[in-house]
Amino acid sequence: MHPATHPTANASDGRTYRTPLLRRRLLRGMLAAIVALPLVGAAAACGDDEAGSDGTVKLSIFWWGGEARAQLTEQALDLYTQKNPNVTFEKVWQANQGYFDKLATLTAGGNPPDIFQIDDNFLAEYAARNATLDLKKYQDSGDLDTSKFPPSLLQYGEVDGKLAGLAAGENTxxxxxxxxxxxxxxxxxxxxxxxxxxxxxxxxxxxxxxxxxxxxxxxxxxxxxxxxxxxxxxxxxxxxxxxxxxxxxxxxxxxxxxxxxxxxxxxxxxxxxxxxxxxxxxxxxxxxxxxxxxxxxxxxxxxxxxxxxxxxxxxxxxxxxxWARASMYWSVFSGSKKAEAAVDVINFLANDPEAVKLLGTDRGLPSNMDLRRVVSDDTTDPAMKQSIEVENKLAETFGEAPQVPIKxxxxxxxxxxxxxxxxxxxxxxxxxxxxxxxxxxxxxxxx
The missing domain is CATH 3.40.190.10 (Periplasmic binding protein-like II)
Structure with a gap:
């Protein structure tokens, strides 16, 4: 959402962050699909256009992790649907073992998820194959709010000048x-x-x-x-x-x-x-x-x-x-016909106070520095509080992020x-x- 019309949550003013998909977007999505042709042969396999005839959007999302992460992520996505009733999810998760084999099969076989979790082992490889949407234009328009991210954390998602992934959390x-x-x-x-x-x-x-x-x-x-x-x-x-x-x-x-x-x-x-x-x-x-x-x-x-x-x-x-390392990223598939909705979801996961509190530090410390402080203040887990305090202390001396690892x-x-x-x-x-x-x-x- 653009800050002028949909202010980002602010820990100090108590406002509630809500990210409804604007009707103009739904109409625009019904008229024209957003297609960025990847080299992985999946342009025709991206599901429906931005919105269905009834104005609904169904997004597929794929991530790895244990059962605890799965529960937290599902709760955060359910919260998004509560705030955006026209958007629902096809949620798929699995353990880390074999995750990237499956992701490769999905993207190559014509059934890629709209949103997928990725890490720095593979981000450059997927970006080089044009499988990741460049998020910079959404950042520039304000639809993807990165104003509260440490600069080097944001930088660590860039590949060849494109923002290939949004840091789901910070680590070092x-x-x-x-x-x-x-x-x-x-x-x-x-x-x-x-x-x-x-x-x-x-x-x-x-x-x-x-x-x-x-x-x-x-x-x-x-x-x-x-x-x-x-x-x-x-x-x-x-x-x-x-x-x-x-x-x-x-x-x-x-x-x-x-x-x-x-x-x-x-x-x-x-x-x-x-x-x-x-x-x-x-x-x-x-x-x-x-x-x-x-x-x-x-x-x-x-x-x-x-x-x-x-x-x-x-x-x-x-x-x-x-440096401020992205522990993992959320990326949007470049050929998704629901790109705007997908970007809105990852923006929500990074910047909505309720969602960020739900997710805690499971994927690393919250990328949004304001909300990181809120999570630290609210947590009753001394080890989580210690992690946040140490990371924030180390952030005072972080160097510039290196390039994302190569294939x-x-x-x-x-x-x-x-x-x-x-x-x-x-x-x-x-x-x-x-x-x-x-x-x-x-x-x-x-x-």
């Missing part, structure tokens, strides 16, 4: 540590701004005094590697190529070999366990390490799995290496784990593992 890297373990043993807590070497020295001391390895070895963790690269003036990607060299990777692997040799990390088998398990079994909550390298919004889920008090700070080094990013992530574990187990030297990794990465992004 978080080093979670076992505060109870440290307090019990009279040890200092780690602090934001520690160098990597200082962090390893701190972890070595934790190992010696507690018998618990001080820190999980993050050499296989692309998030940690990415932040470290940015602190060296490099990046994970540069245009359509890698933003680093084998020499950079060698330095990274050698840093953590030194940490392992000093006993600052767990043994390779335990490191592998931390690499392979989901968030509920991270080493910081299973008692096998003093820290885990996660996303800040995962604090509530971690806290559910331990009686210990947890703390969270930025990754080591200059905190400006971190092949998922393979790059997998290859980093493979190469790092080869080095961790001593199967190869750090330099050999680095060379193998870079070669595999180049093959992945070229395919």
């Amino acid at each position: 890297q978080g080093l979670v540590y076992n505060k109870t373990l440290l307090t019990k043993n009279g040890l200092p807590e780690p602090t934001t701004g520690m160098s990597w070497e200082e962090h390893i020295a701190w972890a070595e001391e934790v190992s010696k005094k507690t018998g618990v390895p001080g820190t999980q070895d993050p050499s296989a963790d692309y998030k940690a590697f990415w932040v470290w690269l940015r602190q060296q003036g490099k990046d994970l990607y540069s245009g359509s190529d890698l933003g680093f060299t084998a020499e950079d990777v060698t330095k990274w692997f050698e840093l953590w070999k030194g940490a392992r040799d000093r006993g600052a990390t767990p043994t390779p088998d335990i490191i592998h366990e931390g690499n392979a398990t989901d968030i509920t079994k991270q080493l910081v909550v299973t008692g096998k390490s003093g820290t885990s390298w996660v996303w800040v919004n995962q604090m509530p889920e971690l806290k559910k799995n331990t009686a210990d008090e947890l703390g969270v700070i930025a990754y080591p080094g200059d905190p400006s290496g971190q 092949g990013h998922s393979k790059v992530r997998a290859e980093l784990t493979k190469a790092a574990e080869n080095a961790q187990y001593g199967r190869v030297t750090p330099a050999e593992a680095a060379a193998q990794f870079v070669e595999a990465c180049k093959a992945a992004i070229a395919s």
